[in-house]
Amino acid sequence: MTWSAWCLCVALLLAGSTSAAQAAGAIVTLKATLISPADDPRLERTRVERHYLGHVEGPASDGVQVALDEAQFELQAVDAAVALSKQPADSLEAARTAAQAAERAGAAVLLVDLPTDWTLAVVDAVKLPVVNVGDPADRLREKDCRARLFHIIPSERMRADALAQTLVSRKWSKVLMLVGPSAEDQLRAATAQASLKRYGLQVVATKAFKLSGDPRERDLANPLLLTAGNAYDVVWVVDSDGEFARGLPYRIVLPRPVVGDAGLVALAWQAQFERYGAPQVSRRFAKAAGRPMTAADWSAWMAGKALVAAVTAAPKGPAAAWAKALADTPLDGSKGGILTFRPWDGQLRQTVLLSDGQGVISQAPVDGLLHPTNVLDTLGGDAPEKLCKTTR
Structure with a gap:
């Protein structure tokens, strides 16, 4: 058999096996919708040009898409996929309507990069797990917490x-x-x-x-x-x-x-961070988005990684199964250690970077600090404080 004939046979076999797997419904697809503000005032041109340290400098969709693109090989290996759609909203009511429409269309998870009241309206309008990408407001982790609401961005x-x-x-x-x-x-x-x-x-x-x-x-x-x-x-x-x-x-x-x-x-992130594979993450993002990776971009990237982790776990069933997969699957954020969601308020445990804008000066929690269970819980509301009354 010639080389070209052998390649043709292999291609036909692969195509046949892929078609058979698809016909058998073997691929698990997680449908997700990202809801973000239309004409986002944070992205007004003159604000972005000033490069305020810690402020948003680009749409959340950039970071999410980079994470999904990076995970294609991993997803294919387990016959899984993530289908992401984007929906802008220009008001609280529009955000609520977009969330309900996404749920009817078969979305299993919602990502939101919205003002606080808009986020609450979205969570209360659907039965899906909702991942808060960009709002650091403490009230979402405290008095206004919700059982199906997860937070990537560090709280204030x-x-x-x-x-x-x-x-x-x-x-x-x-x-x-x-x-x-x-x-x-x-x-x-x-x-x-x-x-x-x-x-x-x-x-x-x-x-x-x-x-x-x-x-x-x-x-x-x-x-x-x-x-x-x-x-x-x-x-x-x-x-x-x-x-x-x-x-x-x-x-x-x-x-x-x-x-x-x-x-x-x-x-949450600084593009000059030089440990735990962080330079590679920043370079991949900069190549894809055409700008340095900010804290908001890292949070969006982590939201994409959370979707990949959830569908890789391949849950089957109602929205509660996807919520459990999000809650229980550890994540690697290239900041050292394994990151997990706190069960009492849905916040992602993580290291926080201290920066002057030129590089990373130090990290928190600081060395020598102790905690009974997880030193990352010294950042933000701890479980004994009972600031969130919702049962998860």
Whole structure:
């Protein structure tokens, strides 16, 4: 038999076996729908161009798709597949409608990158497991938690705890807090203060800042005036918008570090992380998306990996089976160790990276910190706190 004839025979055999497997219904397909905002204000051109550290710089679909593309060989090996559809929503009601339509169309899992109230509307409108890709709001893990809601992105409390642990490890015990004017800033400041209290750090003063075109309010945006009159080891800035915070380092009265939303920032991911295969992950994403991988992109990538892990487990049955597969399957996030979802609030346990934007300075949990069961549970709400009342 000639070489070409042998290749033809092999091809025919492979095609026949594939067709037979498909005819027998052997391929398990997980249908998933990603719901994200239409005309997302976080992706407004001038905001993206400023590259605020820790802010979203591209659509969540980029990270999810990279994860699914990477997993094709793994999926084919177990006769499985993930079918992802994308649905934009321009309002809470539109998000709810999109979720219900996806459920009717046979989706088994929903991914959401939505504002907090929109996410809750989606979860309450369907019986499917929902994976929160991008909202760090603590209320989704606490008073407004849901049994079928899973969270990839670290919560605000996790990020605040990571920073507080870092301050303790460096013996920076006296903290001056600068807080922005928005309602989100007020909530995040309260979270930061809870973390500081948890780790025995002292807030020497809390001062409000405000960026304004009103000449009468210009002193409220003056770093020298805001940081004068107190003795402190570190300045913690809470600025959800990001514009004030980015100009704060090196402009304060005392030669002290800045943390929070500028200076040293707690992140889920940093493109210059150099351990655990992270450089390869960042390079693959940059090649596919044409931009560096951010914390939001890592979270979306992990959501895609969670889908792959669930369908690889090949559950059969109602939505509860897919929810169990998501909850029980450990994940590798290229940050060291195995990542799992906490049973009490659905949050993905993970290392948090501390970065100045140029590289990774340190990681949390910090070395030497102890916990009765899992040291990763020192970041965020722990089980004994019972902040989430939902039974899973």
